[in-house]
Amino acid sequence: MALEEQGQYIYAIIKTDRETDLDLTAIGDENNKVYTVVQDGIGAVVSNSSVTQYPVTRANTMVHQKVMETVMKDYPMLPVRFGTVSEGLGPIREKLLAERGPELIDTLAYMHNKVELGLKAIWKDIKPVFDEIAVKNKDIGRLRDQLMKRRGGAQRDQVRLGEMVKNAFEAWKEEKEQSILDPFETLWVEKKLNNHFGDQMLTNAAFLVEKEKEKAFDVAVEKVAEQHAGKMTLKYVGPIPPCNFVEIVVKW
Numbered sequence: 484m485a486l487e488e489q490g491q492y493i494y495a496i497i498k499t500d501r502e503t504d505l506d507l508t509a510i511g512d513e514n515n516k517v518y519t520v521v522q523d524g525i526g527a528v529v530s531n532s533s534v535t536q537y538p539v540t541r542a543n544t545m546v547h548q549k550v551m552e553t554v555m556k557d558y559p560m561l562p563v564r565f566g567t568v569s570e571g572l573g574p575i576r577e578k579l580l581a582e583r584g585p586e587l588i589d590t591l592a593y594m595h596n597k598v599e600l601g602l603k604a605i606w607k608d609i610k611p612v613f614d615e616i617a618v619k620n621k622d623i624g625r626l627r628d629q630l631m632k633r634r635g636g637a638q639r640d641q642v643r644l645g646e647m648v649k650n651a652f653e654a655w656k657e658e659k660e661q662s663i664l665d666p667f668e669t670l671w672v673e674k675k676l677n678n679h680f681g682d683q684m685l686t687n688a689a690f691l692v693e694k695e696k697e698k699a700f701d702v703a704v705e706k707v708a709e710q711h712a713g714k715m716t717l718k719y720v721g722p723i724p725p726c727n728f729v730e731i732v733v734k735w
Contacts, residue, residue, distance in 0.1 A: 489534075490532045490570050491532060492509070492511070492519070492531075492537070493563045494528045494550040495527075495551050495554055495561060495724075496525060496587055497519070497676060498524065498525065498588075498591045499524070499526040500524045501526075502519050502526070504517070504518045505518060505550075505553070508528060508546055509530030510537060510546045515531040517529070520580070522580035522581055522584070523584055525588065529575065532568055532626060534568055534570050536566060537565070540609055545558045547674065548611075551724040552556060552724060556582075560594070561595075561725075561729055562726045562729065563730070563731045563733065564731065567731075569733075570735070578733075590729060596694045597692065598692055599689055599692075599721055599722065599723050600692050601727075602717065602718070602719050602720075603684065603688075604684070604711075604716070605718070606659075607714055607715060612652070616651045616652060617677055620647070630673035652682070656679075658719045659685050663685060664688065666706060666707055671690040672693060674690050675688065675727045676688050677689065685698055685715070691725060691728045
């Protein structure tokens with residue numbers, strides 16, 4: 484099969500004027516090489532592939548992520564959405580790199596010398612928080628005590644207590660999240676707050692950070708960890724591909 488007749492899986496867009504082979508594992512089971520396709524100073528990082536829809540499995544997403552993480556060490560890089568496959572090199576050069584060249588060049592320039600850092604904060608023991616809420620909020624404590632004396636009380640009062648506790652807990656979480664994020668306010672270019680998973684997660688944040696501020700960000704994370712030592716676990720990752728801030732979507 485001639486090269487132009489087969490498809491290519493696309494991992495990323497990079498700034499380069501040189502086509503080269505990359506010593507990386509490609510997606511799929513065909514042991515294909517990963518290489519760059521270049522047009523006017525912009526490169527697509529690709530590997531040969533049948534034109535197929537790749538399932539979102541752990542193995543596939545890890546390969547996609549590994550390629551992006553590796554190339555970002557040497558090139559300004561834009562992530563391409565997982566599962567993007569071209570029906571040959573022609574569309575990559577013409578539809579992607581040539582037609583969208585100005586857009587890609589501008590975005591590459593914006594992302595130059597920036598990295599994504601991720602921070603999750605997990606509160607270890609939530610039960611004392613609810614006890615503290617009942618102590619500090621007299622209305623909640625009073626209604627709770629009344630219901631305990633009545634062995635449950637009216638259902639509407641139980642529902643009202645549940646809503647009061649929920650609102651107070653959400654307010655506590657918001658306050659705590661802000662106190663965690665405040666030390667980073669001068670260190671990021673962009674910030675994205677992603678969904679929390681479960682009551683114990685206080686923040687699930689991604690930050691776009693200039694490389695020169697990465698060490699200062701590390702120090703800030705260490706200080707937050709020390710401040711909440713024993714009560715909270717921080718999960719800090721990066722530098723990673725800036726998928727929370729840019730994702731190239733290709734429509735042929």
